[in-house]
Structures are given as C-alpha cells and as structure tokens.
Amino acid sequence: MNENTLSVREIQEGDIELITQYWLNADATFLRGMGVDIDKVPSQEHWRKMLRKQLSQSYPEKESYCIIWEVDGKPVGHSNVNKIIFGQEAYMHLHLWNSGIRKKGIGTNLAKMTIPYFFKNMQLKTLYCEPHELNPAPRKTLERIGFKFLKEYVTTPGWICFEQSVNLWELSLEQFNKIKT
16 A cells, blocks of 8 residues: 555544544444453543544643544544643554554554654653553554553553553653654
C-alpha cells in the first residue's frame, strides 16, 4: 500500500460518529484482544458527549486528545492520548478501524506522523503506551517507532478495560528528537 497517501489531523466534529461506530460495532473478540471489557463500553451518547467535550477544550484542559488517521483523505483510524499530565506525560492508544488495512505497516507510519502532535500540543516530556500483553500489533509498531520497553505488569489500563497483563513502553522527548526525520 505504499502508493497510498497517508495523513493525520486533529479530530473534528464529523469524526465523532466514526469513532463512536468503531467502538459500538467492533467485534467482541477483537475488543477483548485489545483488553476491552465489553460490559464497560459506553453508549453512543456517552461517546458523543465525551468527544464533543474534547473538541471544546484547550490543550491544557484536555483529558483525552485525538488525532485522526487518513489514507487517501479518508479517515481509517485514530490515535489518542489520555491520562494526560499536561507538560509532563500521557498514554497513547492506536486504532485502525478497518481490519483490511492492518498488518501492512500503515499504522506504524501513521503513528510516526501522530507523535509530534502529542509532544508539541500536550508539551510532553514522556509518551507511554501500555497495550494488552496478548495484542502483538502494538508491540511491533512501538518497536519500529523507537519506543523503549520498560516492563510487563498487571493493571486495569483504562476505564473500559479489564484487569490484564500489559507491556509498558516509553518514548521520551529526548529520544523522539533523536529519531524523528
């Protein structure tokens, strides 16, 4: 898929329904593979309210910050950070909505394009990612980008997750500045 044009941008009002439908229509097995507790997935209205709030907040106020991933100008996924301590750290999440474009390197390239938004706009010193230990896709992506593996441990990594073993990865601003091209 090297002939495709990849781009990233901040979330817009029109993306709210796409993200909402990704979560509400995803296969239960796929969600569990990411560590999601199906019973904790919120309603459509909750997603809409939460995402609209994000659009209305300044960077320092944001509890979550989302970047939309596009292939040939069409939204295909998103990456967001949460657990944000503005000016310090945040935790990144990676989501390709369509299974047909996974495992082709597209997510890695889009993530590389996304990370500068997180460091600059959230004024981060450190970016973390703690994917479900049984989900191999993020591990490959994070390794390719230059994240450093820190440890494996058991936690409930997010508000819609079940307790699970996760792998904690870290990318410091200093390391990011060395690897960005």
